[in-house]
Amino acid sequence: MGVYSAKLEFIPAAPQWTFPATVEQAQSLGEEFILFLKNYALVYWTKTSWFQFSKDLLFAYVFTKILRLVLQYLKGYGLLAGIRAVYGYALRSVFNFVLSLPPIKRKVDAEISQTRAKIESALLVSDAGIPDFTELPAKGLPTDKVYELLDKLNDIKHSDWKHGRISGAVYHGGDELIELQSKAYHQFSVANQLHPDVFPAVRKMDSEVVSMTLHMFNAPETGCGTSTSGGTESLLLACLSAREYGKKYKGITSPEMVAPESIHAGVFKAASYFGIRLHLAPLDPVTFKVDLKAVKRLVNTNTVLILGSAPNFPHGVIDDIEGLSKISTRWGIPLHVDCCLGSFIVANLTKAGFKDVPLFDFRVPGVTSISCDTHKYGFAPKGSSVIMYRNNKLRECQYYISTEWMGGLYGSPTLAGSRPGALMAGCWATMVNIGQEGYVNYCREIVTAARRLKDAITNEIAELDVIGDPIGSVVAFKSNLVNVHQLGDKMGAKGWHLSALQKPPALHLAATNLSIPIVEELISDLKASVEELKESGSEKDKGDTAALYGVAGNVQTGNVADRIISAFIDTLYKV
Numbered sequence: 001m002g003v004y005s006a007k008l009e010f011i012p013a014a015p016q017w018t019f020p021a022t023v024e025q026a027q028s029l030g031e032e033f034i035l036f037l038k039n040y041a042l043v044y045w046t047k048t049s050w051f052q053f054s055k056d057l058l059f060a061y062v063f064t065k066i067l068r069l070v071l072q073y074l075k076g077y078g079l080l081a082g083i084r085a086v087y088g089y090a091l092r093s094v095f096n097f098v099l100s101l102p103p104i105k106r107k108v109d110a111e112i113s114q115t116r117a118k119i120e121s122a123l124l125v126s127d128a129g130i131p132d133f134t135e136l137p138a139k140g141l142p143t144d145k146v147y148e149l150l151d152k153l154n155d156i157k158h159s160d161w162k163h164g165r166i167s168g169a170v171y172h173g174g175d176e177l178i179e180l181q182s183k184a185y186h187q188f189s190v191a192n193q194l195h196p197d198v199f200p201a202v203r204k205m206d207s208e209v210v211s212m213t214l215h216m217f218n219a220p221e222t223g224c225g226t227s228t229s230g231g232t233e234s235l236l237l238a239c240l241s242a243r244e245y246g247k248k249y250k251g252i253t254s255p256e257m258v259a260p261e262s263i264h265a266g267v268f269k270a271a272s273y274f275g276i277r278l279h280l281a282p283l284d285p286v287t288f289k290v291d292l293k294a295v296k297r298l299v300n301t302n303t304v305l306i307l308g309s310a311p312n313f314p315h316g317v318i319d320d321i322e323g324l325s326k327i328s329t330r331w332g333i334p335l336h337v338d339c340c341l342g343s344f345i346v347a348n349l350t351k352a353g354f355k356d357v358p359l360f361d362f363r364v365p366g367v368t369s370i371s372c373d374t375h376k377y378g379f380a381p382k383g384s385s386v387i388m389y390r391n392n393k394l395r396e397c398q399y400y401i402s403t404e405w406m407g408g409l410y411g412s413p414t415l416a417g418s419r420p421g422a423l424m425a426g427c428w429a430t431m432v433n434i435g436q437e438g439y440v441n442y443c444r445e446i447v448t449a450a451r452r453l454k455d456a457i458t459n460e461i462a463e464l465d466v467i468g469d470p471i472g473s474v475v476a477f478k479s480n481l482v483n484v485h486q487l488g489d490k491m492g493a494k495g496w497h498l499s500a501l502q503k504p505p506a507l508h509l510a511a512t513n514l515s516i517p518i519v520e521e522l523i524s525d526l527k528a529s530v531e532e533l534k535e536s537g538s539e540k541d542k543g544d545t546a547a548l549y550g551v552a553g554n555v556q557t558g559n560v561a562d563r564i565i566s567a568f569i570d571t572l573y574k575v
């Protein structure tokens with residue numbers, strides 16, 4: 001304190017210090033120093049106005065806050081990363097400025113509108129037989145006319161998901177299951193979980209879906225959870241409840257989370273929506289699991305949640321959850337495991353006979369919450385997921401409760417208000433229809449297909465390298481010899497939709513039920529595409545994905561990638 005008033009003249013002169021030669025000298029020097037501080041404090045206290053005092057207090061508060069942030073940053077990331085961050089920031093500012101100069105801006109704008117046009121021509125389909133409805137038809141169409149239009153809409157050319165040439169997206173696709181889900185949906189089409197008294201059956205199914213999932217993830221007796229609209233909502237709620245838990249039980253008002261760099265974007269979204277600072281811990285360069293030492297450094301007294309994935313979206317790699325649990329229990333911090341993608345695959349790997357599956361669920365003592373997407377490898381209709389907690393103290397923290405609302409006493413377990421009971425009926429029907437044995441068999445078949453792909457890439461395609469050691473359904477690969485995003489575009493031309501990844505550039509396939517019969521075809525197309533790329537040379541074949549990721553990874557292009565993504569989203573609602 002008092003930094004401000006240091007410029008005032010009345011402060012006592014500091015004693016003349018020389019290096020103490022004896023213990024006595026050191027003692028008297030110490031006493032002298034304490035006396036100096038006392039005098040200083042006394043003079044400061046008597047001579048300082050309240051106004052000055054408040055100013056000093058404010059200054060000291062802001063100063064220690066900033067100092068703390070800087071120290072925490074240095075502890076978490078190191079000096080080099082700090083310098084790099086400042087340098088990167090400066091560089092981006094310079095390029096953003098250059099890009100905002102009128103002649104250059106005009107050029108960039110022109111290119112973006114070209115890209116926008118390209119996106120629109122790719123996404124907007126027009127068909128002579130299907131009218132466009134930009135406003136309500138003045139008179140409703142007769143039902144058979146609507147049926148007819150629906151058939152036509154269903155016939156519009158789309159990606160070939162039925163033949164499995166797509167990563168993830170459709171996880172089962174079996175006709176019988178679709179029939180069952182449609183019937184369930186039909187029966188409960190008006191149901192709403194917001195009104196359990198009106199729709200008691202949906203409440204029952206909902207609670208059973210959560211219970212069956214908890215059981216699959218070895219939850220203790222106290223385990224509980226809620227269903228949600230999808231993986232992102234489950235992640236949002238895990239982060240929200242951790243934030244509220246930190247506030248309620250530890251008084252944390254500047255919440256932070258620590259997650260692997262490979263964590264799902266839903267966690268970035270949660271950080272952004274809920275004002276939680278997200279620290280990303282780097283991955284081990286060989287295993288691609290999160291670097292535990294980095295996690296340890298990034299944890300501090302504001303940390304409300306540590307996260308890991310089992311497995312992560314980009315590489316299908318399972319983080320060392322037991323290692324994370326050691327850190328989280330040491331500091332009493334909640335630990336979330338994202339099993340959205342792993343879902344019913346990761347939970348059944350051991351039962352399906354696969355060896356060396358690490359522990360990742362509630363059997364690990366530090367794990368406090370798990371998200372699991374029933375709409376992925378649970379094969380439920382899209383729009384369902386489960387968020388699970390070790391106990392109700394944590395789950396309560398995600399509830400929204402208001403006793404003040406004019407519309408009456410209000411409480412809701414998740415982000416949504418009204419919720420589609422029909423989807424829950426579809427999910428429940430799917431789970432009881434497939435059953436434990438069914439899921440184990442699906443797990444065995446899907447993972448066997450993924451392992452065939454992994455082995456083929458490792459042993460038969462020298463140009464490609466599998467990332468880490470994925471043990472589930474997702475296999476990612478990179479290359480030092482060919483541009484993998486160009487490879488993705490080449491595969492796209494052959495009808496395959498592999499997901500593009502970055503940092504490092506890579507592609508992945510999330511194998512599904514539909515991938516099983518076509519793995520060999522995928523492998524041979526991959527081999528052929530690699531050969532084509534090598535023959536044609538990389539420059540000639542700059543495809544769209546390769547170009548876009550080139551832009552995204554480049555500081556010189558400023559926020560162009562953001563603008564292209566915005567343009568893409570705009571297009572979703574263009575009629």
Ligand SMILES: *Cc1c(COP(=O)(O)O)cnc(C)c1O
Nearest residue numbers: 230231232264312313338340341
């Ligand atoms: C799919 C996925 C999610 C959630 O995604 P939604 O599209 O919202 O269902 C979360 N984490 C991982 C690892 C995922 O793969």
